[in-house]
Amino acid sequence: MNPRFLMRIFERTDLKTKLRLAKVITKLGSGDELVKCMLCPNMCVFSCPVFDAERRLTVSPSVKSRIAYFDGEEAVYHCLPCDACKENCKMEISVNENLRRFRNGKYAEKIDAWLSKIPRNFEEKEGKILYFPGCRTFEADLFKPTCEYLEKIGIDFAVSNLICCGMPYYEIGDKRAKEHFSKLKKIASKYDGVISNCPHCVLVMRDLGIKAEHLIKFLQPKKIGGIISYHDPCIMARKLNLVEEPRKFLNACGFEILEPAFTGRQTSCCGYGGVYRILYPENAEIVAERRRKQFEAEIITACPACKIALKGKDLVELLLEVV
Numbered sequence: 001m002n003p004r005f006l007m008r009i010f011e012r013t014d015l016k017t018k019l020r021l022a023k024v025i026t027k028l029g030s031g032d033e034l035v036k037c038m039l040c041p042n043m044c045v046f047s048c049p050v051f052d053a054e055r056r057l058t059v060s061p062s063v064k065s066r067i068a069y070f071d072g073e074e075a076v077y078h079c080l081p082c083d084a085c086k087e088n089c090k091m092e093i094s095v096n097e098n099l100r101r102f103r104n105g106k107y108a109e110k111i112d113a114w115l116s117k118i119p120r121n122f123e124e125k126e127g128k129i130l131y132f133p134g135c136r137t138f139e140a141d142l143f144k145p146t147c148e149y150l151e152k153i154g155i156d157f158a159v160s161n162l163i164c165c166g167m168p169y170y171e172i173g174d175k176r177a178k179e180h181f182s183k184l185k186k187i188a189s190k191y192d193g194v195i196s197n198c199p200h201c202v203l204v205m206r207d208l209g210i211k212a213e214h215l216i217k218f219l220q221p222k223k224i225g226g227i228i229s230y231h232d233p234c235i236m237a238r239k240l241n242l243v244e245e246p247r248k249f250l251n252a253c254g255f256e257i258l259e260p261a262f263t264g265r266q267t268s269c270c271g272y273g274g275v276y277r278i279l280y281p282e283n284a285e286i287v288a289e290r291r292r293k294q295f296e297a298e299i300i301t302a303c304p305a306c307k308i309a310l311k312g313k314d315l316v317e318l319l320l321e322v323v
């Protein structure tokens, strides 16, 4: 942060504000992006699904950044990691990335309770590639169909007993994320690569240096035909750059795709991303319901959380319906 800029702010503020600024001054050097966002007139507010659902400025992108500096309380958790803000920001600032370091793990017990409900009634097995479903794949009833499909196409895959990639703990700033990350790295190092249904798990693994691919890379099209709509999961479109692949796959299956409002990188979040729906389920449901109304045909997607939120179907389920 430019010291002259800081001096100018100091000169023009009253004593109370000076004292507040003094508290946060040490954070300014590492937080230029956050400072820029704080000073922005909320240019991306129209794109933020959390603001749209909750209708209060406190949880809008720029105001959350300000709150993070001056308070750091509840509002910093009211964020999906959807990055619609970044997509619509001239400076390409990700509000969620900036807010994460102001979270202090205060909701870790809620995450524990949520994870403890995930059924673990499956057997580990060995193979060349690790199939890492991720917690939400179990919840979306996609684990068994995916195993069935991978077997059908002859992939030699392993399954481990690790269910969570650590994302929920990472998002709320809890130290347990590190334990999950190191377990995941250790397990993944035994295999040639990792396949996952969950775009968020793929992103986490890639950030950890693990060779991970989304399941879509392994799906083989079959002639089915019909009219459907495709929902782009935020992380898949914006962070994994998988926008064309699902459409090519669906076209190869003979589907006509009715695009909803907001597609591709300009997709609109389903509300079940990150931990927002674990912490604020009623608000997440408002986001999901708004998104569901934007479709005119059956919703097909490629993320277990989006499948649950939008009451849709996963790509792999389409393939298994065909005899």
Ligand code: SF4
Residues within 6 Å of the ligand: 036, 037, 038, 040, 041, 042, 043, 044, 045, 061, 062, 085, 086, 088, 089, 090, 091, 092, 093, 094, 095
């Ligand atoms: S993310 Fe960008 S556009 Fe949105 S409020 Fe922050 S600086 Fe402004």
Ligand code: SF4
Residues within 6 Å of the ligand: 047, 048, 049, 050, 051, 060, 061, 078, 079, 080, 081, 082, 083, 084, 085, 086, 095, 096
């Ligand atoms: S990541 Fe999504 S929910 Fe969070 S501020 Fe940006 S647009 Fe809003």
